[in-house]
Amino acid sequence: MTSLELFAPPVPEARLRVPSADGTVLHVEVHGPDGVPTVVLIHGWTCNTSFWAPVIRALREGAPGLRVVAYDQRGHGASEAPGKGRYSVPILVEDLTAVLEATLAAGEQVVLAGHSMGAMTIMAAGGSPDILSRVGGAVLCSTGFRHLPGSSSVFPGFGRLPRANKAVHRLLLSSALPIGPVTPVSRAMLTHTALGPKTDKGLRQVNARMIAACPPRPRAAWGRVLSELDVSSQVTGLDVPTSVVFGTKDRLTPAGAHAQAIAAALPRFEGMTTLPGLGHMTPMEAPDTVVGLIRQRVAAMDELGAAPVASETKEARP
Template sequence: MARPRLPRPLLAAAAATAGGAWYATFRRDRDRIRRDPIRPALRRDLAELGGETLGVPAGDGTRLRVRVVGPQDAPTVVLVHGWTCALEFWTLQLQALAGELRIVAYDLRGHGGSAPSSGGDYSIDAYADDLERVLRATVPEGRRATLVGHSLGAMTIAAWAGDRDAAEIRERVAAVGLLSTGLGDLISSSLILPTHGLGDRIEQELGQLVLGAAAPLPKRSTPISSRVVRYVALCGAASPATVAFCDRMVLSCPRDVRANTGSTISRVELHEGLRSLEVPTIVLGGRRDRLTPPVHTERMAEHLPQLLDLVLLDDVGHMAPLEAPEVTTDLIRRLVAAGDAAPSAATPLAAPATAG
């Protein structure tokens, strides 16, 4: 028996109503973004800061886009962004600090202006090796750098540290910041993956499937995409322009890079790498972070031999450098100051510090 069909005029009216509601929502979103006081800073062209753009070859030949800004004789800070982002993620910190610090920011392979992996390798080892190549190319010989990573960027730092002993790290690194990240058990703790209560094996397999999905995303921001990004990566307190900025970054990440890297993230276990970080370290997280909840920040703090501070921020999601830019900027300044006073590889270590 054939199903009854709605009359065409009724279907047309329903479509027109839905389209009108969509457009009205789009206009409201656009107006809120335009009125957001942070919008001009988020839209600023980083070329205005001066500096230079480098093309640094990775070990497998993949070309990495690297930006270096700030006084050449100032302490060097290396910023490593997270999954589906780009070096512009640090725009507010770059603008605030370019006059006082020498800042190196680069695009992870396949992200932003960096080339796709020449061999299709998006493993955590590949990302760690890329960091090594950037450090060799940008940190002056005999000087130490402060490393600050967000999400996958912090995982990259931990993976890089795991391949080195404490003496080498103290010789090359002044201090470390690990922001909005987790170093293992990411699926079991996530507040967005639909896996809980299904059993460990099923949860892990389903979580890997979700994070490694290569589903197509719209090419431009939409009312739906912006709300999904807000829910997953930010929180309700995030400003409209901040959400739109993150939405554009996520949508610009190639789907194969997003999928392959997401699959990598779902399987990492990097806590052992923290034991070599015998330098002042701050860990920071947002209490409303659904991707890497505060349990990860607290667990990392337990493994760090030179913990300077553990910071948990109210009303902040996963994108702390954008949601709490002043706090993040001050954290970088604290790390540089602590690194200046930290012992080198030739100096015996004092007893491990405790959280402040």
């Protein structure tokens, strides 16, 4: 199967339009049958639900089959792009809360898996008792919880100039300049930024198309949030079994700057998976590894007695 086929969006059993606390409507997809354990997938900055396509297929169709919920972060994919000021760390948590309320039955616990900003959403949820009461485990992929611009290495020439490095990466995050259309030059730039050096041509194209499709204003708005993000106080409250995944060639959230800090901060750290030669997009670059870790967390959740109750998918709004 080619990368283009692998990342073709799977058809969900249900598509929901879920209003968040401020009225912004989120696009939510539900894959797989009711009455089995549920996994909620949360993508990162400039991505959308198609980011998870191979992960969704493997979780839904593998043995045992799981129920998978994925949603577009506000301003991404088919979710609404709100006005100025409706982007913040608390809003990440509010949006996740709305998705869980719309897709889970009373008393049902889930495993959360997030990439980059999606993993930051999970860490920020460590300050939300309502979310934690529903979570039986988590997987954090390629992420950090503070000091993102200063630690990034997309522009390695600034590595010995800390202030300049922070400034140039803050500019990268907050720029509203359009990225598309995808050209050989823009594809090469986005490959350098987000992927490992040995990624195949098909995945480089999928990555570039997805990032270029993110509207510039929401991209910049979320980038400004990320440039100031610090959820160090919340991550210590993420009291659920949590696995962590990093690529050794991650330039946006380098493992050396973030991996061990996250491991030390987590109350119930369940192990680090380091992927040699891979970049920031670990669920795209190594979906089988991420699927395996999610299944481990689901199995552990069930062993601890957090077996799912029958789920009822709520009816989609027209």
